[in-house]
Amino acid sequence: MRTLITGGAGFIGSHLCEQLIGLGEEVLVLDDLSTGRYENIAHLEKEKLQFILGSVNNTDLVAECIRQCDQVMHLASAVGVRLIIDQPVKTIETIVGGTDVILRACARYRRPILLTSTSEVYGKSEKVPFREEDDRVMGSTTQRRWSYACAKALDEFLALAHHYEYRLPVVIVRLFNTVGPRQTGQYGMVVPRFVRQGLRGEPITVYSDGKQTRCFVHVRDVVEALPKLLAMPEARGQIYNVGSTEEVTIGELAQRVQKATGGRSKIVNIPYEEAYLEGFDDMRRRLPDLTKVHKAIGYAPKRNLDDILRDVIAEFGRSEKRNG
Ligand code: UDP
Numbered sequence: 146m147r148t149l150i151t152g153g154a155g156f157i158g159s160h161l162c163e164q165l166i167g168l169g170e171e172v173l174v175l176d177d178l179s180t181g182r183y184e185n186i187a188h189l190e191k192e193k194l195q196f197i198l199g200s201v202n203n204t205d206l207v208a209e210c211i212r213q214c215d216q217v218m219h220l221a222s223a224v225g226v227r228l229i230i231d232q233p234v235k236t237i238e239t240i241v242g243g244t245d246v247i248l249r250a251c252a253r254y255r256r257p258i259l260l261t262s263t264s265e266v267y268g269k270s271e272k273v274p275f276r277e278e279d280d281r282v283m284g285s286t287t288q289r290r291w292s293y294a295c296a297k298a299l300d301e302f303l304a305l306a307h308h309y310e311y312r313l314p315v316v317i318v319r320l321f322n323t324v325g326p327r328q329t330g331q332y333g334m335v336v337p338r339f340v341r342q343g344l345r346g347e348p349i350t351v352y353s354d355g356k357q358t359r360c361f362v363h364v365r366d367v368v369e370a371l372p373k374l375l376a377m378p379e380a381r382g383q384i385y386n387v388g389s390t391e392e393v394t395i396g397e398l399a400q401r402v403q404k405a406t407g408g409r410s411k412i413v414n415i416p417y418e419e420a421y422l423e424g425f426d427d428m429r430r431r432l433p434d435l436t437k438v439h440k441a442i443g444y445a446p447k448r449n450l451d452d453i454l455r456d457v458i459a460e461f462g463r464s465e466k467r468n469g
Pocket residue numbers: 226322333334335336338339350351352353357359395427428
């Protein structure tokens with residue numbers, strides 16, 4: 146079995162490469178290295194992994210990659226609230242345009258595809274936990290943050306449309322706050338940002354009152370689930386939440402990181418307007434209902450927030466040493 150992983154040099158993609166290679170499979174990675182890093186997969190580039198530098202918007206290249214593979218896992222995407230606000234055109238073009246190119250090529254060569262979507266598609270809904278068929282609540286189009294959620298929702302519509310009209314085997318996975326080693330804080334993600342701040346003894350920057358909650362899932366739990374879902378015929382045409390239900394406030398997360406990194410940092414609160422933009426919308430709670438994925442593949446995360454923080458802190462420690 147040979148799998149095309151778009152965005153395979155990224156944070157989640159590189160862990161997925163390791164997972165598939167560990168299962169004895171071959172991987173073709175297509176990545177433009179815009180946010181991904183070759184170092185994430187350098188240790189894998191032997192006979193089982195081939196790397197191609199290129200964009201998912203390149204129609205001919207995508208067609209050739211898909212022709213050479215048995216199935217596709219589409220992870221390439223703009224990521225991180227910071228990047229989405231700063232580069233809205235690229236965000237929409239990569240997400241909507243790239244997925245259109247990928248789905249057309251999958252339809253042409255009849256390749257099964259797993260599309261990674263996001264918990265952001267639930268938007269500001271306050272009806273927690275979020276179930277796959279729930280309504281979505283989006284903010285105004287004048288708030289650039291929502292372009293990401295809307296673009297990802299359009300990807301889901303398009304994938305389901307290909308399934309409905311052409312019987313294309315598609316599985317959609319909505320990922321919730323996935324964290325772990327190799328994730329960079331550069332694009333706004335809270336766990337690597339807090340860990341870096343804690344290890345350097347800098348202030349830990351909690352946005353707003355810190356009472357907003359998230360459920361963080363270890364990337365290894367996520368990448369174990371994805372191949373199982375793609376392999377399951379009943380999953381085709383379906384959407385699954387994948388994440389954790391261990392809910393934590395961002396304020397509590399800051400305290401746990403502060404303690405786990407030696408207690409030198411102080412915790413500061415920063416208003417959203419200062420952190421991002423005037424009128425920035427944030428979700429107060431984000432909690433998945435995992436019933437559907439549990440029924441499908443027996444999914445339940447094996448690692449908790451303590452495991453996550455331990456792994457992320459260990460990896461940051463190693464890379465800080467490498468970089469002097
Ligand atoms: N956040 C924070 N400090 C930071 C970065 C993020 O308090 O330095 C908050 C952010 O406002 C949000 C939560 O942490 O409420 C999770 O942010 P992240 O960007 O990791 O993911 P999101 O769930 O917003 O997509």
